[in-house]
Amino acid sequence: MTGFFERVYRVVRRIPPGRVVSYGDVARMLEHPHAARTVGWALGSLPEGSGVPWQRVINSEGRVSTSHQEDGVNLQRALLEAEGVEFDESGRVDWGRFGWVGLSRQEIEALLDA
DNA sequence: ACAATGACATAAG
DNA sequence: GCTTATGCCATTG
Numbered sequence: 001m002t003g004f005f006e007r008v009y010r011v012v013r014r015i016p017p018g019r020v021v022s023y024g025d026v027a028r029m030l031e032h033p034h035a036a037r038t039v040g041w042a043l044g045s046l047p048e049g050s051g052v053p054w055q056r057v058i059n060s061e062g063r064v065s066t067s068h069q070e071d072g073v074n075l076q077r078a079l080l081e082a083e084g085v086e087f088d089e090s091g092r093v094d095w096g097r098f099g100w101v102g103l104s105r106q107e108i109e110a111l112l113d114a
Numbered sequence: 115a116c117a118a119t120g121a122c123a124t125a126a127g
Numbered sequence: 128g129c130t131t132a133t134g135c136c137a138t139t140g
Contacts, residue, residue: 004137023122027136034135036122041138044121057121065121076121090128 004035008042010111011103015056018084019100020093022060029108040065055079056100062093 007030015021023036032038043054055076059065064076077087085098093099103111 002138027122032136034123035137037120037135038122038137040121041119041136042121045138054121059121060123073121 004030004032004038005042005045007112008039009046009050009052011108012043012052012054012057014103014107014111015053015100017053018098020056020058020062020080020085020098021100021102022062023057023065024060025100025102026057029102056083058093062095063091 008026011026011029023039024033026039027033027035030039039057043052043057046052046054058076064073064080066073066076077091080093081087085093087093
C-alpha cells in the first residue's frame with residue numbers, strides 16, 4: 001500500500017453508510033483531480049475484509065462500474081440497497097439524495113496527517 | 115527508464 | 128442514450 005492507495009482508503013472509510021461518491025470526487029479531495037482511474041484501481045486491488053466500504057464509490061453518472069466482474073455489479077448494488085441507497089430504472093443513483101458531500105479541506109488534511 | 119494497464123471523466127458524433 | 132476517442136495518473140512487469 002503505497003501513499004496514494006493509503007489516502008484513497010482513508011477517505012473512503014469516511015463515507016457514511018447510505019451515501020455514495022464518485023471516483024472523481026475522491027480524486028479531487030486528494031487534490032489529484034485527474035487520478036480517478038487510479039482511485040478505481042486502488043479499490044479494485046483492495047483485499048477483501050479490509051474494512052473499506054468500496055461499494056460506496058461509483059462513477060460520475062451515478063452508476064456502479066465494477067466492469068471486471070460479472071456479478072460485481074449486482075453485489076455492489078445489493079450492498080448499497082441494503083444501506084438504503086435507491087437505484088432508478090436505469091440503475092442510477094440520485095446524487096441529490098444519496099451523494100456524499102465529502103470532507104472539507106481541513107478534514108482531509110487532518111485525515112492524511114494522521 | 116519504458117510500455118502497458120485499469121471499478122474513470124468528459125467531449126463529440 | 129449509446130459508442131468512440133482522448134486525456135490523466137499511479138502502479139507493475
